[in-house]
Amino acid sequence: DGGITQSPKYLFRKEGQNVTLSCEQNLNHDAMYWYRQDPGQGLRLIYYSQIVNDFQKGDIAEGYSVSREKKESFPLTVTSAQKNPTAFYLCASSTAAGAYEQYFGPGTRLTVT
């Protein structure tokens, strides 16, 4: 089955700790994205990558970091500098040319207390 996996589904952390969210895709897509979803605010872009070893900041990159060492993987680290990290995080991928149809993973709900 082709698709995007995110793990874990639920994640709990204490304030001040860094945490890394996993995203893996087997769709052979070049582009990958991380979004944050908060109630009433829609999806906001954190980081995106259109090719291995390259990524760009989205609208709300402060307090987050990413890496893209492999085409299939795009992990997101939520650092202690992120002031309000509790949210639903969604990973997506698409082709980097042509139709650009975007596919999403099931999401990770992060709760920081």
Next chain:
Amino acid sequence: KQEVTQIPAALSVPEGENLVLNCSFTDSAIYNLQWFRQDPGKGLTSLLLIQSSQREQTSGRLNASLDKSSGRSTLYIAASQPGDSATYLCAVHTGNQFYFGTGTSLTVIP
């Protein structure tokens, strides 16, 4: 910067009714527009993708239209069913990024 708006924010209809969801965007320079469905606590499921050169796409009971010049898209759902209850989001692709609306929460009442 591209802004995407969806009205209404919430909609309740009786089962069997046909309905239209609206999506508007401020910059007509888009590559495509995509409609998604999101169930509570889940990821987004792609419903329809309309390329910038297309006017509409159909899949089963769903029909999406695109008018780039006016910055509008509609998602038409025919003969609604309780299983259609979900949040529907539209997104436009501008070449680098996707921009999302805040969604319309649809409830279909049996």
